[in-house]
Amino acid sequence: MDKEKAQALQVTKEIVVKFIEVGRVSPQNFQEFFPAIYERVRETLREDAGGAESGETRD
Template identity: 55%
Template sequence: MARPELVKNIAREERLPRLTPENEVVLKTTKEIVVKFIEMGRCSPASFEEVFKNVFKTIKETVSSE
């Protein structure tokens, strides 16, 4: 039997706003670029957060300016 606190958490998560189609594409594109950076050795676990944020911001600004 499910614990009540787990059921409450699931219900709360279902109310979270969904990504807009534009943000979903930006997020997927960012992921692909950062994965390539990791494969090429240009991104390490220590710099992942900064690189991901910078790539996401750049792509978002580019898409939004069109």
């Protein structure tokens, strides 16, 4: 597993656990939410990496 995927997986797990803690997701239905959250985290990592490489800054 490459570094980006490992980071995305770790962040996604933390987000899903927090959602379970606050009651927005249950352990029984987390499989419905995990893929969408994971893909959004990966997109965000790619966007941030692309901006960092091109010298862009975020406001």
